[in-house]
Amino acid sequence: GAAELGPYRHYMQKEIFEQPRVIGDTLEGVTGVMPELFGDGAYAVFKKIDRVLILACGTSYYAGLTAKYWIESVAKVPVNVEIASEYRYRDSVPHPDTLVVTISQSGETADTLAALKHARSLGMTHTLTICNVSTSAMVRECQLAYITRAGVEVGVASTKAFTTQLAALFLLTLTLAQVNGRLTDAEEAEHLKMMRHLPVALSSVLALEPQVIAWAEEFARKENALFLGRGIHYPIALEGALKLKEISYIHAEAYPAGELKHGPLALVTEEMPVVTIAPNDALLEKLKSNMQEVRARGGQLYVFADVDSRITSGDGLHVIRLPEHYGLLSPILHVAALQLLAYHTALARGTDVDKPRNLAKSVTVE
Numbered sequence: 408g409a410a411e412l413g414p415y416r417h418y419m420q421k422e423i424f425e426q427p428r429v430i431g432d433t434l435e436g437v438t439g440v441m442p443e444l445f446g447d448g449a450y451a452v453f454k455k456i457d458r459v460l461i462l463a464c465g466t467s468y469y470a471g472l473t474a475k476y477w478i479e480s481v482a483k484v485p486v487n488v489e490i491a492s493e494y495r496y497r498d499s500v501p502h503p504d505t506l507v508v509t510i511s512q513s514g515e516t517a518d519t520l521a522a523l524k525h526a527r528s529l530g531m532t533h534t535l536t537i538c539n540v541s542t543s544a545m546v547r548e549c550q551l552a553y554i555t556r557a558g559v560e561v562g563v564a565s566t567k568a569f570t571t572q573l574a575a576l577f578l579l580t581l582t583l584a585q586v587n588g589r590l591t592d593a594e595e596a597e598h599l600k601m602m603r604h605l606p607v608a609l610s611s612v613l614a615l616e617p618q619v620i621a622w623a624e625e626f627a628r629k630e631n632a633l634f635l636g637r638g639i640h641y642p643i644a645l646e647g648a649l650k651l652k653e654i655s656y657i658h659a660e661a662y663p664a665g666e667l668k669h670g671p672l673a674l675v676t677e678e679m680p681v682v683t684i685a686p687n688d689a690l691l692e693k694l695k696s697n698m699q700e701v702r703a704r705g706g707q708l709y710v711f712a713d714v715d716s717r718i719t720s721g722d723g724l725h726v727i728r729l730p731e732h733y734g735l736l737s738p739i740l741h742v743a744a745l746q747l748l749a750y751h752t753a754l755a756r757g758t759d760v761d762k763p764r765n766l767a768k769s770v771t772v773e
């Protein structure tokens with residue numbers, strides 16, 4: 408009811424603003440990287456496996472894609488990420504030394520549960536879930552679990568469940584790195600410090616809301632949008648486009664920026680807003696030349712840059728600066744800005760934000 412919403416207009420908005428707290432809750436008690444945080448016997452399992460298979464649907468699948476970048480770069484363990492409804496029905500090549508990781512807010516998604524059982528039927532018995540509901544079927548079915556503490560998520564479009572999944576997956580990354588001897592004590596301390604600072608960093612991103620509202624008013628008049636990201640921010644571009652589709656009904660597509668020239672550039676006109684995630688990382692210079700390709704065709708760029716990315720607003724180029732560059736954890740900050748953009752665009756269009764047409768919070772049938 409209205410009392411529960413407090414100062415917020417919708418549950419989705421409330422849940423976006425709860426993120427600093429629930430990320431803190433999810434990482435509460437994590438005083439160091441310890442395999443047993445994932446359950447009894449986790450060390451032995453992590454020691455045995457030499458690859459990871461992530462299974463999930465929807466927003467949880469995008470959390471998995473982000474984790475692939477983290478795990479391969481930090482822990483050096485190969486990762487496959489599969490959409491559960493595809494994996495369960497295709498012929499794949501199983502390997503017994505695989506850690507099967509399911510990611511699910513509800514823990515009841517039929518396709519993800521079936522994909523897990525399929526993996527097990529192929530002889531893959533090492534299973535871990537990153538899940539928000541401790542009493543769910545998924546937690547019962549998996550050998551190991553890390554429970555995110557997002558709390559009840561009411562909005563159909565997932566927000567706080569996603570960022571808490573990312574926090575848990577980053578912890579998994581560090582744990583796999585440690586077990587494989589790829590994490591020095593100094594690195595561990597530095598990563599933990601960044602994780603502990605996440606709630607503060609995220610709050611300063613949420614404080615950008617007024618600037619995002621100004622963009623949303625322009626977005627509300629569009630029927631199409633492109634989202635660009637590179638590297639670890641490509642899954643975040645996918646999630647930003649999904650949020651916009653789900654609640655504003657604007658057709659949105661995400662591309663890794665380097666693919667622009669292989670197709671989507673044909674769609675770029677003055678009518679096309681192009682949302683670009685532009686953190687100050689190793690790919691920034693390449694991204695800038697992708698942005699130039701959009702500008703040359705009259706496309707309107709809406710860039711989420713970092714405090715120190717040297718990009719300045721100009722004709723056809725709008726910039727919102729995130730307060731700090733956050734290295735490996737940057738996706739958690741950038742996605743919050745995209746959640747706000749989708750939310751305020753939907754609000755301006757007057758859609759039913761918390762209950763978008765045709766969608767369900769949890770899909771427990773196939």
Ligand code: G6P
Nearest residue numbers: 465466467511512513516565767
């Ligand atoms: C539905 C929800 C999405 C969610 C997906 C997977 O489609 O609307 O928000 O990402 O299911 O749900 P799960 O509970 O498994 O994360």
